[in-house]
Amino acid sequence: MGIYLANNLGYTVTCCPDPSRLAAALAECRPTIFLAVPRVWEKLKAAVEAQVAAAPPEFRAAFDDAMDAHLARVRAEQAGTALDEATARRAAAGEAAVLAPLRAKLGLDAAEVRLVGAAPTPMPVHQFFAALGLMMAEVWGMSELSPIATWNPPGRIKLGTCGTALPGVEVRLAEDGEVLVRGPIVMRGYRNQPEKTAEAVDEQGFMHSGDVGRIDAEGYLTIIDRKKELIINSGGKNMSPANTRQRSSPAAR
Incomplete structure (x- = not known):
């Protein structure tokens, strides 16, 4: 996605060789598309909260009021209800005085597409950035x-879901919820591993993901469990529970 699509669609890619300098890189290049695993968004949230905590009391109060009003806005939008006039006025004032400048300082004020994926994103992280005016679109694949199917x-955007299937892609649940x-x-197969390919892709062409999910009436997918042993942490790293247990045992230590 970072190289092939950029080459074919004319994106400009900024490479950051040191993850610890991501905040500075964002402020410098101001991306229009930003995709990150949940752990990166969690660290950005922590960085914003640390800056606010170190700010003068007046700014902290203004930030808290703006976030409170915009969190109410987000919840109303998700529920499909109207925001009361008083809260709407507070949200508008907070947007102009606090949130818009903060997004610019983060370097995400120009980000038209903000994606998160590779692992479940905690709802408080979703709500924080949504209130900040940076609602994230969670993906799954x-x-x-x-690598993306939904x-x-x-x-x-429905917070807490992985969204709907991409155009031309069919997503359904097996009897056990897989x-x-x-x-x-869908891949053509694992290189030189026909038996493994046959286990992953059935005769109808469906890829068996190993994830267990549910799909609501509007087609939004939510992942609720893992069928296969392999899991993925918030940093997007594949981990085997068996290996994790083995490493954490007294004998292994």
Whole structure:
């Protein structure tokens, strides 16, 4: 996504060789598209909270009031209800005085698409950035799916879900709840491993993801469990529970 699509669609890519300098890189390049694993968003949230904590009391109070009003706005939008006039006025004032300058300082004021994926994102992180005016579109997929199968469409984001299937992609649930995917994004197979490929992709062309999910009436997917042993942490790292248990045992230590 970072190299092939950029080459074909004309994106400009900024590489940051040191993850600890990400905040400075964001402020310098001001990306229009930003995709990160949940742990990166968690660290950005912590950085904002640390800056606010070190600010004068007047700014802290203004920030808290703005975030409170905009969190109410986000909850109203998600529920499909109207925001009361008093809260709407507070939200407008906080947006101009606090939140817009803060987004510019973060370097995300120009970000039109803000994606998060590779692991579940905690709801407090979703709500924090949504209130800040940086609502994240959570995606779901795997390397075998090139790699995204579902995403939250701009303007129709449901926090806590992985969104709907991409155009031309079919997502359904097996009897045991496993998420199955069929479409042009499904891999042709594991290199020189036909038996493993046959286990992953059935005769109907559905990729068996190993994730267990539910799909609501509007087609939004939510991952609720893991069928296969492999799990992914908030940093996007694949981990085997068996290996983790082994490493943490007294004998292993």
